Amino acid sequence: MRVTLLGHATVLVEMGPMKILMDPVLQDPFEDGMVVSCPKREIDTKQLPPIDVIVISHRHPDHFDLPSLDRLSRSCQVCSQQTP
Numbered sequence: 001m002r003v004t005l006l007g008h009a010t011v012l013v014e015m016g017p018m019k020i021l022m023d024p025v026l027q028d029p030f031e032d033g034m035v036v037s038c039p040k041r042e043i044d045t046k047q048l049p050p051i052d053v054i055v056i057s058h059r060h061p062d063h064f065d066l067p068s069l070d071r072l073s074r075s076c077q078v079c080s081q082q083t084p
Helices: 066-070
Strands: 002-007 010-015 018-022 053-056 077-080
Touching: none
Parallel strands: 018 053, 053 077
Antiparallel strands: 002 010, 010 018
């Protein structure tokens, strides 16, 4: 197993052939421009391996970033917390 922190809460977990991306926030600023990391970062999604599963731990804007999700393939499975 290989675990790579990509920034803030974004983690790539590689378990054999399975690639799991958790809480993808792939660029700064995020939260509609309200949060910026220092140094500023942007993850080149072309450098990521093909993602099998995206996990959204909860729906706060720093874990559930729609522009980041829009940059990822729609062919992977998405798991998220269910709201009551």
